[in-house]
Amino acid sequence: MAKNSLIGGSIWEEYSQKVQDLMNHPQNMGELTEEDAKNMGGKLIIADFGAESCGDAVRLYWIVDEATEVIKAAKFKSFGCGTAIASSDTMAELCIGKTVSEAVKITNIDVEKAMRDTPDVPAVPPQKMHCSVMAYDVIKAAAASYKGVDAASFEDDIIVCECARVSLGTIKEVIKINNLKTVEEITNYTKAGAFCKSCIKPGGHEAREYYLVDILRDTRAEMEHDHLLAISNSKIEGSNTVNFDDLTIVKKFQQIEAVIDENIRPMLVMDGGNLEILDIKEGGDGMSDVYIRYLGACSGCASSSTGTLFAIEAVLQEKLSKNIRILPV
């Protein structure tokens, strides 16, 4: 709540021009038939996702070249609002020319980004993100159908939200891909929890086996765990798998020590001095404050609080992160 949220706007004002244009003139809307498949020498694949009773549904048609697995043509039909139509259209467009294995890697983020007018302004408001998730889900269904995976294996998937028919798998994936942090975001992205609300937390209309609050907590914990694993697996030096700023304090300490050992201590020691790291604190401003103490000859040296200090900071910033600040004690 604040100035901009007090006079509610129209969600249409938040649609990008691309979304609006696609809504008015979808490019890949239509059907592909057995006839078309024969003419193109490929296999017709049809996949459905969603349901009219849930507010949106999409049918995706592919013609796939069985020798190369390349999707030669893609079309869609969609029941849904403007953003559902635009998202389905973009999804079909992104499929064309890719192999089936490449196409399954298209995420809802790819679909949404492709509809932006400018790179950093979202194409649709948050509560419409579920339209792009639906586009992502229907690709997976099409791929499963192509690979001959029994459609039943999808139906076996645990349904968390009965109203919106959203599965546990989709919810966990969407949390991970989009780094979701709240139940409201899950609802915006998947529609789970938008209707009777029973699936949000215990105590609703009817008891459920899984609740969004628990899934969110467990998935976030899983993500945190994976993140820590990634960090500890990364090499201390020259690690580029994980950003320095995302590291734990212990890892930051190790990396800073390593850089100091290699690039700074030898010079100090030559002059009969040294330094030790006392503490590392994460400032609220995103900076890592490194508290150091000069030892031996350095402790009285006038330049230790100016020239040397800048040199140390510059080396660490260059090697690790520009968000490092050195504070002598």
Next chain:
Amino acid sequence: MRVYLDNNATTIVDPKVFAEMVPYFCQMYGNPNSLHEFGSESHPALRKAMDQLYAGINASDEDDIVITSCATESNNWVIKSIYHDYILNGDKDHIITSEVEHPAVGASCKFLESLGVKVTYLPVNTDGVISVEDLKNAITDTTALVSIMWANNETGMIFPIEEIGAICKERGVLFHTDAVQAVGKIPVDVKKVNVDFLSFSAHKFHGPKGIGGLYIRNGQPLSPFFHGGEHMGGRRSGTLNVPSIVGMGKAMELAVEALDFEKNNVRRLRDKLEDALLQIPEMMVVGTKEQRVPNTILISVKGIEGEAMLWDLNQNGIGASTGSACASEALESNPVMEAIGAEADLAHTALRLSLSRFTTEAEIDFAIDVIQKAVVRLRAISSTYAYAPEWHVSKL
């Protein structure tokens, strides 16, 4: 051409209403409570407005029509003050309402529920109306209030207010009705119907926004919602909104004068539009024409999601509304649609068209043409009508 078919959301201010209001902005701007002439010079107009309001719903002089800032305030006031006056002290513990009330009633009841009040939400049939039998069965010795709307904002369906009023009187329960969608569309006569409280709002009958009223029968006590400077006989404080009150009075007078026009002309255009749309295959209207206020159509357009329909209409200059989930800020599907509940699909394919006495025949002809074309275009996109070979097992 731009055509406004969303008159259940709000209406154009009648230019005659506007003209009456103008002098009370820059000429007679005094506070009517002041002793001097600047204040008192607006009194004749205020008295006239009150006369127009009393006449409009046929209230007696012993009754109160308290001016409020909107019907949302009126509804909140009744429900929350009933809580203060009858429930908090332990005398009563129960309120009865319906599943299809406007949120101003529904959310107020939900709030009281969170404070421990028992609330019964009466279900509706597929036409969106409650059953009088259900009401009879729901009333107990500890029921403090029955709050049931006169006409529904989405469907236009008229509720059996006379019967409900009689039951409440017989059982000694206070009765409030949200008559926002009835006033100015059908006759509302508080002498014919036993209501203790009745809410209305000027902007739904060609008056200004941000002004409404609460009718209170014959001195019925109700703690104030707004405490303060003892305006409105101490029932609702706040400096009188003179221009808006004057405008609401005039709007009420004009609306009541136009009731016959509403019943005949608006109804004829509404029916013309409805009949034309029903020529399109797989369209369904909620409720019969007779049971509805004369200006409203709620129609389900199979295979077309409501917001997509609104989009196409808006591209062609037509403003309408939908009960569908997607168009609202929240994703929830419309509770009225859910309550009617025949088919879940209806919740997402509804289109609400609401006319007014300012709607012209040319506008209706234009709207018929635009809607027909939109249905063709959007059904061509829709997966509901999409091709699939025999081997494909549809999952939609």
